[in-house]
Amino acid sequence: MSEQVTRAAGEIDEELPSAARVYDYLLGGAHNFAADRELAERLLRVLPCARDLARLNRAFLRRAVVYLAGRGVRQFLDIGSGIPTVGNVHEIAQEAVPGAHVVYVDRDPVAVAHSQLLLEGDEHATIVQADMLEPETILGHAATRRLLDFxxxxxxxxxxxxxxxxxDAEAHCVLARYRxxxxxxSxxxxxxxxxxxxxxxxAGAVEVMSHSSDPVQPRSxxxxxxLFAGFDVVEPGVVGTAQWRPDRPEQAEQEPGGSRIYAGVGRKP
Incomplete structure (x- = not known):
């Protein structure tokens, strides 16, 4: 573990699991603590498809970035980016569009420290440590303004x-401020x-995650x-992650847990 990441780890309570590190564990990563792994295993007992959900969500992210790049998007703001793993947004975007700009945002100090290491020397990508519930902080941050032209x-x-x-955080109001x-x-x-x-x-997953720093609220x-108010949702609409423009349509319906996370893309007119 690098000095930078060790310093970041020293700033947090290793006994309190975080969603970013639990997600990292579910994806097969190694940037997590014992408490994160223990919580992830509890999650798998009540939600056996949790690893599949993480994988399908990551696959949706990749397909969405490729789709946006194909429609002329040259800059990306990734909120809640988590700990870097295979197929990061800047890698996908810059392969499709050389020179694409990416700003990552996460509040977890370990996720931020790992991202900073990964992005060293990349003048087109950066990481901002902030809470997604503070849009003005993120949107007005000097690093954001340096790379993104709104x-x-x-x-x-x-x-x-x-x-x-x-x-109680009024999700639609938060999203409206970004929109x-x-x-x-966009x-x-x-x-x-x-x-x-x-x-x-x-419901079991909600109970398990209530013992982390990031309790969850499923929505219908x-x-x-x-949440897509003010955006024109593109086809195929808001669907299970496996069903959103799959690479292999014939396998989409067979994906375990494929309808446990809804996914969609919308365009601001």
Missing amino acids: SQPVGLLMTGVFHFVLP DALAPG FLALSHLTADTGAEQM HAEIRE
């Missing part, structure tokens, strides 16, 4: 993070846990669709 289209990525916005900062032609890519299927298992299809 007079031009931006790809706003909120994959697998908005279920951490609890009801209002975006130029016409896109929102969002994925979100739901209890529309497997309600009992999802209608509630998630409302």
Whole structure:
């Protein structure tokens, strides 16, 4: 572990699991602590498809970035980016569009420290440590303003993070503040846990995650669709992650847990 990451780890309570590190563990990463691994295993007992959900969500992120790059987006704001793993947004975007600009945002100090190491020497990508519930802090941050031109289209990525916005935080109001900062032609890519299927298992997952720094709030299809207010949702609409423009349509319906997270992409007119 590098000095930079060790210093970041020293700033946190290793006994309190975080969603970013639990997600890292589910994806097969090694940047997590014993408490994160223990919570992840508890999660797998009540929600056996949790690893599949993490994988499918990551795959949706990749497909969404490729889709946005294909529609002329040259800059991305990835909220709740987590700990770097294979196929990061800047790698996907810059392969499709050389020189694409990416700003990552996460509040977890370990995720931020690892991202800083990964991005050393990349003048087109950076990481901002901030809470997604503080849009003005993120949007006005010097690093954000250095890389993103909000007079031009931006790809706003909120994959697998908005279920951490609890009801009293007024999720639609938070998202509206980001939307209002975006130029016409910008896109929102969002994925979100739901209890529309497997309600009992999802209730168990909610209980498990209540013992972390990031409790979760699943939402219905209608509630998630409302988060796209002000955006024109592109085909195929808000669907299970496996069903959103799959690389292999014939396998999409067979993916375990494929409907436990809804995903969609919307364009700001």
